[in-house]
Amino acid sequence: MNWLKKLPLKRKITLVILLTCSAVLLLACGVLAAYQLFDFRRTLVRDSIVLADVIGKNTRAALAFQDENSAQQTLSTLQSEPYVSAACLYDANGNEFANYVQSGSGVQLPAHPPAAGHYFELGHLALFHPIILNGKQIGTIYLQTELKGMYNRLRVSAGVALLVLLGSCLVAVLLAAPLQKPISGPILVLAEAVRNIAQRKDYTVRVPAQDSNETGLLTEAFNQLLAGIEERDKALRGEIAERKGAEGKVQSQLARLELLHSITRAISERLDLQSIFQVVIRTLEDNLPIDLICICLYEQNANVLTVVGLGTSGAALATQLGLSREARVPIDENGLSQCVRGRLVYESDVSGAKFPFPQRLAQAGLRSFVAAPLLVESKVFGALIAARKQTEGFSSGDCEFLKQLSGHVALAAHQAQLYEALQQAYDDLRQTQQAVMQQERLKALGQMASGIAHDINNAISPVALYTESLLEKEPNLSARARDYLGTIQHAIEDVSHTVARMREFYRQREQQLALTPVNLNQMIQQVIDLSRARWSDMPQQRGIFIKIETDLAAALPPVMGVESEIREALVNLIFNAVDAMPNGGTLALRTKISGKPARLAQVEVTDTGIGMDEDVRKRCLEPFFTTKGERGTGLGLAMVYGTVRRHNADIEIESAPGKGTTFRINFPVPAMPAGAPAKDAAPFVVPSRLRILVVDDDPLLIKSLRDTLETDGHVIVTAGGGQEGITAFRHAYERKEPFAAVITDLGMPYVDGRQVASAIKGISPSTPVILLTGWGQRLVAEGDIPAHVNHVLNKPPKLRDLREALAQTLSSTKS
Amino acid sequence: MSKRSSIASWFYILLLVVAPMNAPAQSKEYQIKAAFLFNFAQFVNWPSGAFPGTNAPFCIGVLGDDPFSGALDATIQGETIDNHKIIVERSQNVADLKNCQMIFVSKSERKHVAEILSALDSKPILTVSEVDGFAERGGGINFYLAGTKVRFEINPGVAQSDGLKISAQLLSLGKIVQSAKEDK
Numbered sequence: 001m002n003w004l005k006k007l008p009l010k011r012k013i014t015l016v017i018l019l020t021c022s023a024v025l026l027l028a029c030g031v032l033a034a035y036q037l038f039d040f041r042r043t044l045v046r047d048s049i050v051l052a053d054v055i056g057k058n059t060r061a062a063l064a065f066q067d068e069n070s071a072q073q074t075l076s077t078l079q080s081e082p083y084v085s086a087a088c089l090y091d092a093n094g095n096e097f098a099n100y101v102q103s104g105s106g107v108q109l110p111a112h113p114p115a116a117g118h119y120f121e122l123g124h125l126a127l128f129h130p131i132i133l134n135g136k137q138i139g140t141i142y143l144q145t146e147l148k149g150m151y152n153r154l155r156v157s158a159g160v161a162l163l164v165l166l167g168s169c170l171v172a173v174l175l176a177a178p179l180q181k182p183i184s185g186p187i188l189v190l191a192e193a194v195r196n197i198a199q200r201k202d203y204t205v206r207v208p209a210q211d212s213n214e215t216g217l218l219t220e221a222f223n224q225l226l227a228g229i230e231e232r233d234k235a236l237r238g239e240i241a242e243r244k245g246a247e248g249k250v251q252s253q254l255a256r257l258e259l260l261h262s263i264t265r266a267i268s269e270r271l272d273l274q275s276i277f278q279v280v281i282r283t284l285e286d287n288l289p290i291d292l293i294c295i296c297l298y299e300q301n302a303n304v305l306t307v308v309g310l311g312t313s314g315a316a317l318a319t320q321l322g323l324s325r326e327a328r329v330p331i332d333e334n335g336l337s338q339c340v341r342g343r344l345v346y347e348s349d350v351s352g353a354k355f356p357f358p359q360r361l362a363q364a365g366l367r368s369f370v371a372a373p374l375l376v377e378s379k380v381f382g383a384l385i386a387a388r389k390q391t392e393g394f395s396s397g398d399c400e401f402l403k404q405l406s407g408h409v410a411l412a413a414h415q416a417q418l419y420e421a422l423q424q425a426y427d428d429l430r431q432t433q434q435a436v437m438q439q440e441r442l443k444a445l446g447q448m449a450s451g452i453a454h455d456i457n458n459a460i461s462p463v464a465l466y467t468e469s470l471l472e473k474e475p476n477l478s479a480r481a482r483d484y485l486g487t488i489q490h491a492i493e494d495v496s497h498t499v500a501r502m503r504e505f506y507r508q509r510e511q512q513l514a515l516t517p518v519n520l521n522q523m524i525q526q527v528i529d530l531s532r533a534r535w536s537d538m539p540q541q542r543g544i545f546i547k548i549e550t551d552l553a554a555a556l557p558p559v560m561g562v563e564s565e566i567r568e569a570l571v572n573l574i575f576n577a578v579d580a581m582p583n584g585g586t587l588a589l590r591t592k593i594s595g596k597p598a599r600l601a602q603v604e605v606t607d608t609g610i611g612m613d614e615d616v617r618k619r620c621l622e623p624f625f626t627t628k629g630e631r632g633t634g635l636g637l638a639m640v641y642g643t644v645r646r647h648n649a650d651i652e653i654e655s656a657p658g659k660g661t662t663f664r665i666n667f668p669v670p671a672m673p674a675g676a677p678a679k680d681a682a683p684f685v686v687p688s689r690l691r692i693l694v695v696d697d698d699p700l701l702i703k704s705l706r707d708t709l710e711t712d713g714h715v716i717v718t719a720g721g722g723q724e725g726i727t728a729f730r731h732a733y734e735r736k737e738p739f740a741a742v743i744t745d746l747g748m749p750y751v752d753g754r755q756v757a758s759a760i761k762g763i764s765p766s767t768p769v770i771l772l773t774g775w776g777q778r779l780v781a782e783g784d785i786p787a788h789v790n791h792v793l794n795k796p797p798k799l800r801d802l803r804e805a806l807a808q809t810l811s812s813t814k815s
Numbered sequence: 816m817s818k819r820s821s822i823a824s825w826f827y828i829l830l831l832v833v834a835p836m837n838a839p840a841q842s843k844e845y846q847i848k849a850a851f852l853f854n855f856a857q858f859v860n861w862p863s864g865a866f867p868g869t870n871a872p873f874c875i876g877v878l879g880d881d882p883f884s885g886a887l888d889a890t891i892q893g894e895t896i897d898n899h900k901i902i903v904e905r906s907q908n909v910a911d912l913k914n915c916q917m918i919f920v921s922k923s924e925r926k927h928v929a930e931i932l933s934a935l936d937s938k939p940i941l942t943v944s945e946v947d948g949f950a951e952r953g954g955g956i957n958f959y960l961a962g963t964k965v966r967f968e969i970n971p972g973v974a975q976s977d978g979l980k981i982s983a984q985l986l987s988l989g990k991i992v993q994s995a996k997e998d999k
């Protein structure tokens with residue numbers, strides 16, 4: 001039934017008329033049909049009875065005289081009756097007497113007649129009629145009449161009725177169209193009006209007046225209703241406008257809050273000042289109609305604001321204003337001074353301002369500005385300045401917002417500063433820790449190394465002395481012997497150099513380091529020699545070849561530094577480079593000059609090894625960071641870094657996996673290159689035939705010293721220990737045949753070289769004491785020449801050095 | 816069951832077995848003929864002068880030996896024709912039967928047919944017989960057997976000249992014959 005509700009009014013009325021007509025007609029037709037059916041049946045029965053009666057009368061005689069043929073003949077006359085499908089004659093006893101069946105009808109005749117009467121059966125009427133003769137029933141006739149005829153007639157009637165119905169409906173529809181107009185017309189006009197109003201929301205529309213019946217009343221009432229609505233609508237609109245205004249305010253307030261929140265969140269995630277300022281400026285530029293925005297830091301002493309952050313959108317304006325990064329804005333009275341005292345300053349119109357800063361703004365076309373102080377613990381450390389081209393460009397809400405924001409920014413900035421300080425402290429701590437660790441490690445190694453160095457020096461000392469002596473003094477040396485001895489001398493020299501370097505390398509570091517001019521080119525040569533075992537011998541054992549390249553800037557100025565530290569750092573870099581080339585490659589060492597005049601002296605260590613990925617590159621300087629597992633301590637580069645920092649240098653690392661690595665150390669070049677004092681090779685004269693006391697616990701050394709010095713023409717007395725030496729000296733002194741000089745070993749059991757020296761100086765302060773030591777160089781470098789010792793000589797001693805020492809000490813003690 | 820009654824039942828059974836032998840097909844034939852006689856009366860109209868009075872009975876006379884052996888009496892028992900009671904009169908003499916409306920001439924009178932017919936000539940009396948050529952000779956209706964079926968001949972001219980009206984239905988059932996004598 002829904003569709004009926006949706007039907008337009010016109011159709012509905014038409015439909016109602018149509019339905020009514022059809023219903024009435026249908027009812028009439030139905031009644032007619034029923035009556036006709038009833039009438040047909042009655043007629044049929046009556047006709048059948050008449051027929052049966054006639055046949056009965058005609059067959060009476062035949063029945064009476066049992067003449068079946070005659071009866072049969074009579075019955076066969078029924079052929080002229082098309083609707084009689086069968087007939088049957090029964091005698092008085094109910095036995096079949098004669099029958100007739102219409103050809104092709106296939107009817108089954110009842111064997112015995114029931115009581116007289118008629119019965120409507122399926123498709124036919126069965127009639128049993130008595131045959132009376134002289135008041136006595138002498139038989140029964142049965143007639144079966146088809147109802148087909150009746151139905152045919154009914155069908156025709158129904159067809160006619162249907163035609164009538166259709167015709168009526170057509171007429172009804174044709175008539176309904178004009179007839180429904182007076183009803184639907186006004187309503188449709190109303191409906192159209194309502195639809196228009198609903199669509200356009202225009203309540204000023206009125207529906208034209210109509211006839212004065214109910215629809216007229218309806219129209220009038222509707223118009224009145226519209227008038228009412230129009231009034232209400234007007235009132236409502238006013239109210240809505242008001243509300244919208246209020247809502248807009250709330251909305252903008254909310255937006256501010258949201259903005260504040262997002263900025264706060266963003267800056268709380270950042271820990272460096274610059275990015276905090278950048279975030280604040282960018283977000284403000286994006287979200288507020290601000291023409292210029294900048295953040296300045298306040299320097300109380302100079303009383304100026306320094307611009308540290310500038311918006312990009314106001315960049316043109318800023319340049320016009322002369323406000324670039326790092327620009328300094330002097331604080332004028334009244335305006336900015338209020339701000340740096342911690343108050344928010346809002347100038348709604350700067351066109352007539354008297355103070356320089358507002359005037360500057362006005363010249364650039366800006367009219368209003370806000371300066372919000374950045375306050376931490378009631379101290380102003382900066383200001384946030386926002387300006388617009390409009391006068392009255394900032395509402396009280398804007399000011400409040402900027403004030404709040406600057407509070408947050410100040411807090412975040414403060415935190416960033418705190419964090420930076422913390423980071424610094426942490427870094428320092430880490431470095432200290434690292435240095436301590438390195439020191440410990442090197443201390444142990446150093447101790448071991450000095451022991452070894454000492455023993456080696458002792459062991460080769462006789463060889464050195466004899467060789468030198470032989471070469472100098474031995475007459476009649478064959479050319480071959482001289483050649484061999486020369487080679488031995490070189491070898492000894494090499495050994496002593498190597499040991500010396502080793503010693504140097506593991507030297508225990510002192511707290512206060514004396515910076516000396518360092519020639520980096522020389523240093524590189526040294527380091528290559530020193531690490532030869534690592535880059536040449538060890539790889540070669542495994543069949544790997546590492547090529548060494550050097551490219552040294554000729555005019556490299558010396559840098560101020562601690563030679564040993566720089567050496568260690570370079571050795572570490574070389575070791576790492578070698579480690580990075582397990583399959584061989586090229587190790588390049590370069591020095592370069594950067595800047596003119598030279599500002600930086602650069603040392604590069606480049607390998608063609610496995611390289612580092614980004615992560616390793618970032619972390620490799622950390623102490624204990626290693627990718628070498630058990631083989632590495634992770635301290636190598638940490639130490640290098642420590643050295644670099646201590647020398648005010650910096651380190652650059654270029655690397656990519658598979659592409660090799662370059663470590664570059666940039667040493668600052670001192671303004672005044674400290675020229676190393678040139679060593680004067682002054683000729684010296686050694687007095688001959690000196691009485692010399694030689695003290696050493698090593699018999700081999702004593703023998704060699706005695707032999708060589710005696711060859712020089714001196715008189716040598718030897719002592720195998722400290723105490724023995726002192727005793728010998730005292731005796732000689734007391735016998736008035738004192739020694740001209742004493743040569744003593746430093747490291748001896750029970751009484752060492754120092755004690756010997758002090759004892760001798762106690763007896764004869766003018767007697768020069770020359771200390772021979774496996775640690776000699778170290779002592780000299782550290783300025784740790786023991787008291788009472790005039791000269792320190794390294795083992796293995798060279799005759800020449802020995803002679804020089806003797807000459808020097810004797811001349812100095814004499815004078 | 817008592818001894819006496821059992822004997823009685825045996826008797827009946829014997830009677831049933833014997834009866835058809837004593838009463839041959841003839842009796843059935845005459846039953847039908849008796850019924851036909853009664854039926855003739857219904858399909859023939861007698862003139863009002865045929866009855867001596869309105870309450871006079873309808874009389875069926877049997878001339879000669881009665882072949883019906885009671886079948887006729889059984890047939891007409893309780894029947895009426897046009898409100899006339901039906902009675903049967905038997906006689907050897909045709910004169911005794913002059914008041915009858917229908918006379919059945921028995922085979923025993925075969926030799927006297929001409930006399931009988933002439934005696935009854937022009938009287939409204941329907942004569943019925945079972946003698947060959949009865950109708951041709953001026954009788955009204957004559958029975959004959961067609962196989963086992965009883966059929967009849969009608970001489971409508973005789974009947975109508977005597978003032979009787981024979982129904983067309985009856986005429987259509989019977990075999991129509993003409994009086995041979997009169998035609999000659």
Ligand SMILES: Nc1ncnc2c1ncn2[C@@H]1O[C@H](COP(=O)(O)OP(=O)(O)OP(=O)(O)O)[C@@H](O)[C@H]1O
Pocket residue numbers: 576577580607609610611612616620621622625626627628631632633634635636637638660661
């Ligand atoms: N030249 C280089 N090529 C590739 N990786 C390097 C190079 N130099 C250093 N590295 C990487 O940096 C890490 C740290 O180096 P570092 O010298 O501090 O420690 P280490 O070499 O592992 O151990 P140690 O120096 O005590 O033997 C190394 O493990 C290595 O992964």
Ligand SMILES: [Mg+2]
Pocket residue numbers: 572575576632636637
């Ligand atoms: Mg390393």
